[in-house]
Amino acid sequence: MNIYSTCYTDGMRSTQRALAFVFVLLCGALGCDDPPAAPTVVIEIINALGDNPATEADRVEIRIAQEDRDPFVVEGDVTDGLFDLPIEVASLTRETRLSVRFFAEDELLSHGASPSFIPAVSGGLARIVVAAPGSCAVLRGAELAFPRHSIGAARADSFVLLAGGSDRDGPSGAIEFFDLLRAATDALPDAEPFGDARAVTLSASRVLITSALRGVTMFDLANLDMREPPVDLLSDSRAIVSRGGSGAVLVDGAQAHFIDARGSIESVALMSERAEPAIAWLGRSALVLGGGGGIETVAAGGALESLREEVIAGSGAVFSRASGVTYVDQESGRALRFRDCPGACVEEGMAYLPREGAAVAGRYIVGGDGSRTVDEVVETGDITPAFELVHPRRDARGVALFSGVLFVFGGEGAEGPRDEVEICVPTTLTE
Secondary structure (H helix, E strand, O other), X not given: OEEEEEEEEEOOXXXXXXXXXXXXXXXXXXXXXXXXXOOOEEEEXXXXXOOOOOOOOOEEEEEEEEOOOOOEXXXXXXXXXXXXEEOOOOOOOOOEEEEEEEEEOOEEEEEEEOOOEOXXXXXXXXXXXXXXXXXXXXXXXXXXXXXXXXXXXXXXXXXXXXXXXXXXOEEOOOEEEEEOOOOEEEEEOOOOOOEOEEEEEOOOOEEEEEEOOOEEEEEEOOOHHHOOOOOOOXXXXXXXXXXXXXOEEEEEEEEEXXXXXXXXXXXXXXXXXXXXXXXEEOOOOEEEEOOOEEEXXXXXXXXXXXXXXXXXXXXXXXXXXXXXXXXXXXXXXXXXXXXXXXXXXXXXXXXXXXXXXXEEEOOEEEOOOOOOEEEEEOOOOOEEEEEEOOOOOEOOEEEEOOOOOEEEEOOEEOOEEOOOEEEEEOOXXXX
């Protein structure tokens, strides 16, 4: 892999890009396991405006992590926004994550990270957007074609499907996708209106959508001729969670429905009936909290465990952390933390005040009525401010990468539905 800076003309505007990673077959020293005809992949590093982020930098640091290989870091000098770094990599066919940092006199100016991807099937080009640590920026040229809020948004491989929601005229059937490797948005032909929607990842190509008007639907980005495979489940519940990218769990009433990537369903009876509870995936089981019930876990095959019997009212979001469980209930405007579950499962009040219309994206709580704030639920279970959005918005949708980089889509502002896509970069990248 060779890393260098380059210039090229983009339409009417000539832009000096900070660098282009070019993956080449320089992997003999590391024991290359690629076929002889492995492709070349160009990886550009840009800022949110699409410009060179290295003009003020004097040093660049790049970390490469590949599946089943030890991560390594290379660094080099930057002169007038230009640099050249040759790098040997093990493979172009292994899952890869990249992170980039620019420094000036040892001060971190900007950084960013790629999603996990396989270079050999990336289509030949990928972009990493960098920004100042702890900041958000609007991605120029990545706007939604159809401004709307309450979109069903979920990642499928290196794409984010953006389905339905509501625009100025009411329920929308718009289908768009955001390409995480291009930092760009594109539209597909509309579907029947979904209205307000939520979506979760089923597999590398499939997303499950639950919406106000269409109930449960599946979308397959790899087969646009049959892009909506059938799902034999009648429900408009929004209590849904991905099973780590391999299926989903949807809770409706007294049933937990385990849905695999083919759309097959196994239904398990819960200990109590619930109305729109909070739900989180723990790796082997789903944690279900609130909605008129206590706290329990449920697994495929019917394995149940009660963690707390006392009824918890309301409907919100739950976060499982090393220290316990954090529950944010927008309906009642409260936040709770539960420690030592199972067992005592002690309830603790929190000073945090939930915002109506805030969205949940991974470990983040995004926006809300009139708010630009993005909060993070950290490993201690505490909720701390992480970013300030450029534009306040409620009912936005977000997708967080492993690194902690967050993409925020649409939402509703003071003047109606928004079309901007924002990227937020944490103070410290998770590696």
